[in-house]
Amino acid sequence: MTEEPAPILDERTLEERILAGLDDEQRTVATTLTGPVCVLAGAGTGKTRAITHRIAYGVHSGVYNPQRLLAVTFTARAAAQMRARLRDLGVGNVQARTFHAAALRQLQFFWPQAVGGVIPGLLDHKAQLIAEAARRLRLASDRASIRDLAAEIEWAKVSMLTPETYLTHAQDRGEPGGLDRTAVGRLFQAYEDVKTDRNVIDFEDVLLITVGILQEDPRVAATVREQYRHFVVDEYQDVSPLQQRMLDLWLGGREDLCVVGDASQTIYSFTGATSRHLLDFPARYPKAQLVKLVKDYRSTPQVVQLANSLLAARRSAGLSADAGWSPPLHLEAQRPAGPVPEFVECSDDEAEAAAVAGRIKALIASGTPASEVAVLFRTNGQSQAYEQALASIGVGYQLRGGERFFARKEVRDGILQLRAASRATAGEPVGQLVRDVLATLGYTDDPPQSGGAVRERWESLAALVALADELVASRDSAEGGFSLADFVVELQERSVAQHAPTVQGVTLASLHSAKGLEWDAVFLVGLSEGLMPISFADTAESVDEERRLLYVGITRAREFLGLSWSTARTPGGRANRKPSRFLDGLRPNSTRSPGSTGKGSALNPTRKTRKPAAPSTCRVCGKMLSSGAERKVGRCSDCPPSYEEATFDALRQWRLQESKEADVPAFVVFTDATLVAIAEARPQSTAELSGLPGVGPAKLERYGEAVLEILMTDSAS
Structure with missing residues (x-):
């Protein structure tokens, strides 16, 4: 019996099935199936809908072979969501993966022929091996410094740096983990040696080795390029130099590429991500079709207006910073009007958490599901106050980033x-x-x-x-x-x-981990100077990234948006905090401060951003300093200290309490030499405190406000 051919859908039926419900710009994306395509998609504009319908339309119309198309995104959760949407559109056999997952799959397949032998084990976490590398070099380290060093090594590797080239490319990287660049470079090499001894590779190695194989083995490269003819890359503003190199090797000079992104949502520069690839796409591909998605279907006009205003309020911060700032897309709200965003100032952190918890309880009582409420903060350390406040009034919560x-x-x-x-x-x-x-x-x-x-x-x-x-x-x-x-x-x-279903509880999350998510009601908390922007954002470029991070937080809200800050850290503490400069001109009864780019502002392009080097001679007698402890305080051990004994005792008592609560030795918080330097210098701001040796970004974030409060209290008494 002759097999009947599969029925062919006519064009009208195909368009009804795949393209119905898309707006004009989304339809342009979905029907532009060949050649380079660049989609600039603002928050809430339906970019995932546009590109999944593009893939489905291409497959159903016969332009794409589903086995020869690769869709790439940046998180396993996003890839799983994309696969689910494609399956619902009848093209579940299209591959949607992260860069790492796609590279690992290729590495496992080609390793026997390209390298030979058994592929090394994959390292889940770097901490243990970095700690071992530090011990080999006799470098002091604690949990916080190891975390910072792991992030620095990851940045170096996705930037395609080696331990040898790290020094020349890390001039503005500060002191990760409290170590200078030379020590970090040595630790980087020691970490690589430990991995070799253990016969393991890390996630960055997966990309690096696969890139190496594709560059060096023409047969492997030809096989991959024959397998994949079309590529779609989501969240393209987050591509690192290493991932871009991987993509170039996959393409092999071809132009069947569609990229989607929004430079205003670039919030991972510290990991090596850069929006330059997205912004330079039209120059690299002069024939590229450029489509802008600006119709916001997620948020109310009130939320959209606030988001637009935040980006529009940014002022020139010098040639270098301005070159890295892309003119933002102006979102156009499509939803009905909603409540005006609420701005709340509280007396202290505890009062702020209580106020937010009470507002959440009222929202839930009025019909908003707890799963549709989120509290977003700049640092994970801020979550505890909100966990306690919600628990005290019987509202369930889930901590994003906690147990999976x-x-x-x-x-x-x-x-x-x-x-x-x-x-x-x-x-x-x-x-x-x-x-x-x-x-x-x-x-x-x-x-x-x-x-x-x-x-x-x-x-x-x-x-x-x-x-x-x-x-x-x-x-x-x-x-x-x-x-x-x-x-x-x-x-x-x-x-x-790790594509978890929705849990019925209020979400507590950092602003970074909220990327790609949305809720009916969002509370942005802790919006004070020093937290937003964060205190160690000491360059114009880093402050711009903090502005984009707040923009991401605002655009997570569909209907209700609450923004709050406190004037003191603890009940009864000195009210020396100010609302974030980003709120100037946005909150009621405020104006945009002309001083936001003036002296003392992180936007000041003339401001020195490097810490001053420790002196090599005693500031009292001029004698050469011989030890690290002497260099930390700038004074030799023979000269008498110039600090108040009561101040030093108060700092030591505070350090003891902190070390007990964290269950770590006291020197892990701050060494005696650092406490002496603090007591003698008596810094009055986080900027002054950050200039002292031994006070790196991690410790400044964790302990800065507490130290300043001790110094102020001691001065008052």
């Missing part, structure tokens, strides 16, 4: 039970089956009245139930329906990608 959803015991147990049940059940409604199975683990239709671990366990199970209902609604119409076995497969895929 699929690592929770109740979730792992639930998946095991569902897998077993899928072998014995068939034909029954999936939603009810999931409820029945998870009931054995404590799930009930109504949430428990108690809080704590019981409530958290219930919320995890409830998230699985809600996901089952969501998938049934979206996929049950497909041929064959949606079974419990299909649900288990979906959970397994999401577990690998």
Whole structure:
């Protein structure tokens, strides 16, 4: 019997299925299937919708072979979401991966023929090996400094630097982990040696080695280029030099590339990301089609206006900074009007957390689901006050960046039970089956009245139930329906990608980790100078990035937006904090301060940004200083100290308390030499404090305000 050809969809039917509901600009993206395409997409403008419909339209119209197209994004969660959308559009066989996942897949396949032998193990975390490298070099280190050093090594590697070339390219990198550049370069080499001894590679090595193989082995490069003919890159403003090199090698001079990004959402420069590749795309590809998506479907006009105003308020900060600032896209709100953003000033951090918690409780009482509320802050250390404030009024929360959803015991147990049940059940409604199975683990239709671990366990199970209902609604119409076995497969895929379902609780997250997410109600907290912009943002470029970070936070909100700050750190403390300069002209009864680019401002292009070098001679007697401790205080041990004993004692008592709470030795907080330097210099601002040896960015962020408060209190007494 002759097999009948598959039915061919006519153009009208295809457009109805794939292009319906797209606006004119999104439709242009979806129907421009060849040649280089650059999509500048503002926050909330439907960029993922546009590019997934582009892929689906290309596959269904026969322009793309789904096995020969690679869609690349930057997080496993984003890649999983893209795969889910593509599956819903009938093109689930298109690959959507992160750069690292795509490179690892290629490295594992080509390693035997390109290198030979067994591929080294993949290192999950650098901390242990960096600590060992530090011990080999007899360098002092603590948990915070190791974290900073790991980030510095990652920056160096994605910038394609070696331990030998690091010194010449890290002139403006400060002192990561409290070490000078020479010491960091030595540690970098020692870390590489430790990896070699252990026969492991890290995530950056995956890209570096794959790039090396593609550069050196023409056969491998030809195979990859034959496999992939079309490329789509999302979040292109976050591409690092190493990732761009990988992309160039994949392309091999071809131009079947579509990139999507927004320079105003570049917030990962400290990791090596740069928006230059996005901004220079039209110059690199003169024939590129340029499309701008500016219709904001996410946020109310009030939120959109605030976001636009924040970027528009930026003023010239010198030739170098201005060259790195791209004119922002002006978003056009498409949603109905909503509430005016609320600006709240509080007396201290505790009062701010209580005020925000109370406002959240009122929102939940008026019908906003807890899962649609987020509290976003600049540093993770700010979360504790909001955890306590929410817990005290009985509002559940989830800390983004804490324990991963699929690592929770109740979730792992639930998946095991569902897998077993899928072998014995068939034909029954999936939603009810999931409820029945998870009931054995404590799930009930109504949430428990108690809080704590019981409530958290219930919320995890409830998230699985809600996901089952969501998938049934979206996929049950497909041929064959949606079974419990299909649900288990979906959970397994999401577990690998860490694509967690929604948990019913208020989200607490840093501004960086909120990228790519959105909520009905968002609270941006701690918006005071020193936290936003952060105190160690001491160049015009870094302050610009802080402005973009706040912009990302604002554009996470769909309807309600609250912005708050406090005037003191602790109850009864001196009210010496000021609202963030970014709020000047935005909050009620405020004007844009002309001093935002003046003396003492981080936007001042003439301001010196490097720490002054420690003196090599005693400032009292002129004798050469021989030890690190002497150089820290700028005084030889023979000359008497010039600090008040009471001040030094107060600093030591504070250090002892901090070390006990953190369960670390006292010198990990600050050495005696650093405390002496602080007591003698008596800095009056974070800028002055940061100029003292031994006070790096990490310690300034963690301890700066507390130290200044001690000095001010001591002066007052």
